[in-house]
Amino acid sequence: MIRSLIALFALAASFAATPALAYWEFGHQTVATIAYKNVKPETRRAIDRLLRQQGLLETPTCPAKTLEEASVWADCIKPLGARFSYAYNWHYQNVNICKPFTLKGNCPDGNCVSAQIDRGVKLLQDKDVPVREKVMALAFLTHFVGDLHQPLHAGDKGDLGGNRARTDYGIYAPERLNLHSITDGWLAERAITSPPPVVQVYSAEERAKESAGTVEDWSRENWQASHMAYEAAFDGDPCRADLPARGKLDDADIEKLVPMMQAQIKRGGLRLARLLDEAFGPPPPVQPRR
Numbered sequence: 001m002i003r004s005l006i007a008l009f010a011l012a013a014s015f016a017a018t019p020a021l022a023y024w025e026f027g028h029q030t031v032a033t034i035a036y037k038n039v040k041p042e043t044r045r046a047i048d049r050l051l052r053q054q055g056l057l058e059t060p061t062c063p064a065k066t067l068e069e070a071s072v073w074a075d076c077i078k079p080l081g082a083r084f085s086y087a088y089n090w091h092y093q094n095v096n097i098c099k100p101f102t103l104k105g106n107c108p109d110g111n112c113v114s115a116q117i118d119r120g121v122k123l124l125q126d127k128d129v130p131v132r133e134k135v136m137a138l139a140f141l142t143h144f145v146g147d148l149h150q151p152l153h154a155g156d157k158g159d160l161g162g163n164r165a166r167t168d169y170g171i172y173a174p175e176r177l178n179l180h181s182i183t184d185g186w187l188a189e190r191a192i193t194s195p196p197p198v199v200q201v202y203s204a205e206e207r208a209k210e211s212a213g214t215v216e217d218w219s220r221e222n223w224q225a226s227h228m229a230y231e232a233a234f235d236g237d238p239c240r241a242d243l244p245a246r247g248k249l250d251d252a253d254i255e256k257l258v259p260m261m262q263a264q265i266k267r268g269g270l271r272l273a274r275l276l277d278e279a280f281g282p283p284p285p286v287q288p289r290r
Contacts, residue, residue, distance in 0.1 A: 025072050027188040027265065030199060031146040032071035034269020037201050039276050046280040047138070056132040057139075064139050074143035090116040090144065092153040093219065094161050097227045098239035101220050113144050113153060114215045117275070120144065124279035141279070142272060149268030150188070151260075152180045154219055155226030157238060162226075167233045167247035170254065179233050179247060183261070190254065191261035198266045210267050211274035218271060225260055232257055 036044065047067055054064040062076035063069050074091070077084045093112035095101060107115050120141030123129050129137070147153045152162040159165050162179035169182050192198060202210075213221075230238035233247030249257070 024185045024188065026192060027150065027184070028071040028075075028143060028146040029068040030192050030265055031149065031268040031272060032067045032142050033199050034266065035142070035145075035272035035276060036067045037199065038207055038270055038273040040281070043273075043277050043280045047276065050131070050135055050138055053131050053135050054139075056135055064135065067142060070139040071142045071146060073139040087140070090140070091147050092161055094156040094158075095154065095219070095223050096157060097155045097223065097230060098157050101223050103216060103219060113148050114219045117141060117144050117148065117215050121275050121279045141275065145268055145272040145275065148215075148218060148222055149264040149271075150184060151222050151226035151229050151264065152183045154222035155224075157230065162229070165230070165233065165247060166245070167249060169249055170251060173248075179229060182233075182249065183229055187249075187254065187257055187261050188265065191258050191265060194258055194262065196262075198262055198269070202270060207270050207273065210270045218267070221267075222264065225264060228260055229257065 036047070039047070051065055051067070051070060054070075057064060057073075059073070059077055059080065062073050062080075064073045074087065078088070089111040091113060093103065093106050093114060095103065095106045103112070103114060106112060110116070110119065120137045123137035124134055124141070156162055157165075160180070162183070163181075165179040166175070167177060167179040167182055169177060169186050172186075227238065230247075232253040233249050234243055
């Protein structure tokens with residue numbers, strides 16, 4: 001009982017001190033660590049070389065000396081105001097879980113997370129892009145792959161990615177707590193700290209299996225994962241008419257969602273590793289014309 005109370009007070013204290021950071025630092029840094037451990041050695045060297053130029057970003061309060069620091073740079077710069085305000089919509093794509101999946105209409109003019117992932121890879125591959133822009137592209141890419149694998153950045157039901165879906169997390173039930181914050185923070189942290197460990201060097205077979213597909217494929221998968229989160233929080237079909245005003249994740253719900261979140265974090269790291277290998281590796285061979 002005492003241990004539970006201590007944990008609850010610690011949870012409340014950290015919530016008060018860390019307001020609604022996207023995927024929080026822990027989730028993003030874990031995705032980055034998995035990626036860094038699983039890229040090719042030459043990719044790792046290229047990352048380190050590029051990040052030694054992070055001073056060109058001129059964001060001293062938001063360093064990006066390591067891939068883990070770079071993974072949270074895109075959130076850190078938000079308070080800097082108009083200088084980076086153009087990137088606000090790049091962190092998510094709220095595809096409605098109550099309608100068939102499509103990115104059409106949910107990514108206006110490329111202002112969504114999946115389009116910016118593709119853009120980041122292309123910028124890193126382009127030898128004519130200035131170094132400063134490449135550093136920024138690496139930081140954005142690392143962050144956005146993490147964002148895409150936080151399910152409430154990939155799907156919602158017209159409620160700002162679950163920010164309006166008030167939800168209890170076990171016995172922790174402050175009025176402002178919502179499903180987005182839970183999946184961003186509490187659930188991600190639970191998944192990362194639960195066995196089996198997600199941060200490891202994976203086999204070539206596992207890397208190939210988990211990183212297969214396109215960014216659109218990954219978007220669809222994470223959209224489906226967001227449906228699972230809503231379903232658990234609202235006891236069944238989250239698109240039904242009689243949805244309760246407030247959701248709740250009890251212990252059984254949380255235990256059920258932990259493997260899903262572990263899988264998303266692992267996939268995020270291995271997919272980022274694949275994209276970084278592609279971005280820093282030799283260009284693909286030109287296919288002969290038929």
